[in-house]
Amino acid sequence: MHGAVVDIVSTLSTAGYLFIVSAGLTLIFGAVRVINLAHGSFYMYGAFLLTTIVGLSSGTKFWLAVPVCALALAALGALVEVTVMRRLYEREHLTQLLATFGLLLIFGDLALHLWGTGARTVAPPVPFHGRFTLAGATVPAYDIVVIGVAALVGAGLWLLLTRSMFGWRIRAAVSDPETLACAGVNTKLLMTMVFALGAGLAGLAGAIVSPQSSVAPGIDQAIIVSAFIVTVIGGLGSILGSALGALLIGLAETLGTRYVPDWASTVIYVVLIVVLVARPSGLLGAPER
Amino acid sequence: MAGEAVLPRRPTRLVRSNGSGVGRLATARLIATPIVVIGLLALLGRTLSINNVLTLEEVLGLAVFAMATNLLLGYGGLVSFGQAAFYGSGAYMIGLSWLHHWMSFWPAFVLTPVVGAVAALLMGLIALRTRRLYFALLTLAFSELFYQLVNVRYSFTKGATGIFAVSMIPASLAQPRTGYYFTLGVASAAILLLWKITVSPFGLVLRATRENRERAEAIGVNVFRHQLLAFVISGAFCSLAGALFAVYGQSTYPDLLNWTTSGQPLFMAVIGGMFVFLGPALGALLYQVGFQYITQHTHDWQLVLGGALLLVVLFRPDGLSGLVLSNPFASLRRRIRGADSGVTEAEATSILEQVPATVTPRSVDQREQMEVPPDG
Numbered sequence: 001m002h003g004a005v006v007d008i009v010s011t012l013s014t015a016g017y018l019f020i021v022s023a024g025l026t027l028i029f030g031a032v033r034v035i036n037l038a039h040g041s042f043y044m045y046g047a048f049l050l051t052t053i054v055g056l057s058s059g060t061k062f063w064l065a066v067p068v069c070a071l072a073l074a075a076l077g078a079l080v081e082v083t084v085m086r087r088l089y090e091r092e093h094l095t096q097l098l099a100t101f102g103l104l105l106i107f108g109d110l111a112l113h114l115w116g117t118g119a120r121t122v123a124p125p126v127p128f129h130g131r132f133t134l135a136g137a138t139v140p141a142y143d144i145v146v147i148g149v150a151a152l153v154g155a156g157l158w159l160l161l162t163r164s165m166f167g168w169r170i171r172a173a174v175s176d177p178e179t180l181a182c183a184g185v186n187t188k189l190l191m192t193m194v195f196a197l198g199a200g201l202a203g204l205a206g207a208i209v210s211p212q213s214s215v216a217p218g219i220d221q222a223i224i225v226s227a228f229i230v231t232v233i234g235g236l237g238s239i240l241g242s243a244l245g246a247l248l249i250g251l252a253e254t255l256g257t258r259y260v261p262d263w264a265s266t267v268i269y270v271v272l273i274v275v276l277v278a279r280p281s282g283l284l285g286a287p288e289r
Numbered sequence: 290m291a292g293e294a295v296l297p298r299r300p301t302r303l304v305r306s307n308g309s310g311v312g313r314l315a316t317a318r319l320i321a322t323p324i325v326v327i328g329l330l331a332l333l334g335r336t337l338s339i340n341n342v343l344t345l346e347e348v349l350g351l352a353v354f355a356m357a358t359n360l361l362l363g364y365g366g367l368v369s370f371g372q373a374a375f376y377g378s379g380a381y382m383i384g385l386s387w388l389h390h391w392m393s394f395w396p397a398f399v400l401t402p403v404v405g406a407v408a409a410l411l412m413g414l415i416a417l418r419t420r421r422l423y424f425a426l427l428t429l430a431f432s433e434l435f436y437q438l439v440n441v442r443y444s445f446t447k448g449a450t451g452i453f454a455v456s457m458i459p460a461s462l463a464q465p466r467t468g469y470y471f472t473l474g475v476a477s478a479a480i481l482l483l484w485k486i487t488v489s490p491f492g493l494v495l496r497a498t499r500e501n502r503e504r505a506e507a508i509g510v511n512v513f514r515h516q517l518l519a520f521v522i523s524g525a526f527c528s529l530a531g532a533l534f535a536v537y538g539q540s541t542y543p544d545l546l547n548w549t550t551s552g553q554p555l556f557m558a559v560i561g562g563m564f565v566f567l568g569p570a571l572g573a574l575l576y577q578v579g580f581q582y583i584t585q586h587t588h589d590w591q592l593v594l595g596g597a598l599l600l601v602v603l604f605r606p607d608g609l610s611g612l613v614l615s616n617p618f619a620s621l622r623r624r625i626r627g628a629d630s631g632v633t634e635a636e637a638t639s640i641l642e643q644v645p646a647t648v649t650p651r652s653v654d655q656r657e658q659m660e661v662p663p664d665g
Contacts, residue, residue: 035422087603093422094368098559098602101552105595112588221549225433228426236422265441269434273415276427280419 015250016150024201046206077199235285366499371428377546379531405528451542562608
């Protein structure tokens with residue numbers, strides 16, 4: 001029983017940050033049909049930026065630093081969209097992949113200049129450091145924060161996409177951008193905002209996960225693989241799918257670590273392959289043309 | 290992009306068959322080019338300094354890697370981010386054979402393409418079920434699976450430490466110049482074989498599936514089978530390139546399998562020009578020489594690499610050789626030769642009709658049943 005509670009919290013916590021990253025990736029893909037390899041860079045920058053801001057003052061600034069990181073990365077995302085991504089929308093997926101791969105390399109190099117090569121750690125903010133007891137099991141307190149933020153992001157995205165004018169326009173842009181433009185909507189601005197939102201989510205995920213794991217160069221390349229696995233399992237472009245994919249990967253990682261620790265890092269690939277053999281477009285994805 | 294790209298140059302078979310003077314000239318050039326290039330490279334092996342010979346040796350290995358990847362990219366229109374899995378497999382085949390005393394170097398070296406082909410067959414059977422972006426992402430994930438497997442199986446592969454030992458290759462090959470001539474021989478044979486494949490009926494059908502998958506299917510081409518074969522061939526040659534890396538580096542380590550390593554041959558192919566056969570080799574030369582030059586002056590190799598990649602794909606998607614081929618002299622030469630030298634789109638698709646050998650009997654029947662060929 002205790003083991004089960006620990007597993008559930010661990011699964012949800014892993015799924016939580018994977019969902020925040022992947023939701024950004026899949027949101028961008030859904031609206032502009034570009035897979036952004038540099039999404040991992042936004043995540044890494046969010047994490048590094050948090051360590052910098054928290055390092056500037058005492059740890060109590062953590063809660064202020066998280067939204068600052070998200071906003072800063074949204075701004076960087078908007079800049080990247082206007083300067084580079086906008087030229088890629090009508091191009092082949094090869095061009096898109098390679099151009100964003102180029103961006104990933106550039107951002108990775110610049111990060112070395114900005115934050116050095118060493119690993120950084122951040123202590124969890126005060127009420128959530130250490131562990132606490134839940135239904136008789138001891139779990140890391142900070143896990144609850146990650147789960148809570150992921151739930152908020154999920155609910156927020158759902159409200160945004162289904163209940164706001166902005167969300168309606170995004171969904172309209174997905175199905176028919178030309179008609180939307182004819183209706184007087186500034187689709188260029190809309191795409192920039194979607195891209196900024198996605199980048200902001202990546203920055204938020206990086207900031208929120210930094211107390212859990214060390215922040216070091218290379219996490220950009222590592223997270224993009226995880227995020228791809230989650231989004232591909234869920235189906236590219238489907239936010240609900242990325243939530244399902246994140247849960248599945250979180251579960252696979254938790255159970256893998258518990259039962260087959262030697263093979264834990266390979267279990268998620270097996271899950272991916274099994275899902276894609278059964279459904280080549282992911283769980284909730286539409287078949288690619 | 291494929292649509293706006295330079296059309297593949299007229300295949301040799303057709304050039305030769307017209308029997309004109311231009312055809313004979315082209316044939317002579319086709320025979321002379323490899324002899325001159327290989328002769329020149331052999332000469333460089335004697336005259337260059339040891340350091341430059343070693344650079345050139347690495348370029349040759351990378352050229353095989355890039356051209357094998359380009360069989361998928363330029364000819365098949367398939368973006369694979371998983372070629373590092375085969376590259377690493379080749380290097381590890383040499384390294385592990387030495388570590389576990391399975392066999393001596395020579396049988397291991399001969400077996401590397403087989404290992405790559407088998408790995409590619411298994412990966413391709415699953416990955417080619419998906420299309421376009423899903424394919425790129427799935428191959429990336431497969432590559433990462435290989436990487437993780439090598440990383441965690443410490444007792445078997447030495448994990449992240451890697452295997453470093455001069456004695457994993459015969460002592461004679463460890464001599465820089467002998468190693469260079471060995472690499473030159475293997476790489477030349479591999480590249481000539483790849484060229485033969487790209488101008489074969491199989492290669493032409495592969496290009497047709499890149500240009501218009503639906504249309505190729507409609508006239509009876511089994512697209513999956515052609516793409517799978519291309520994937521297996523590419524895997525075999527990538528694995529061979531990995532074995533050449535082991536000869537050059539006398540080491541093997543997990544980063545060879547990382548997905549970012551898969552980005553390297555894509556980079557070379559794009560920079561050099563993926564619609565010209567030797568384009569990726571040119572890219573490999575630029576990549577390696579650029580790497581050596583830039584890392585002498587600055588640590589920002591990644592920045593230069595990323596920037597160059599970004600600029601080329603945004604503004605020059607047909608790469609450097611595209612730039613060369615589109616110069617005013619090329620268009621002038623084309624005008625002098627007349628209509629003979631260019632391939633129109635109609636001709637390119639009609640190539641499909643001329644290669645019934647690769648069309649399966651079942652699909653020929655389907656073609657006969659179809660009274661009006663579908664348009665587009």
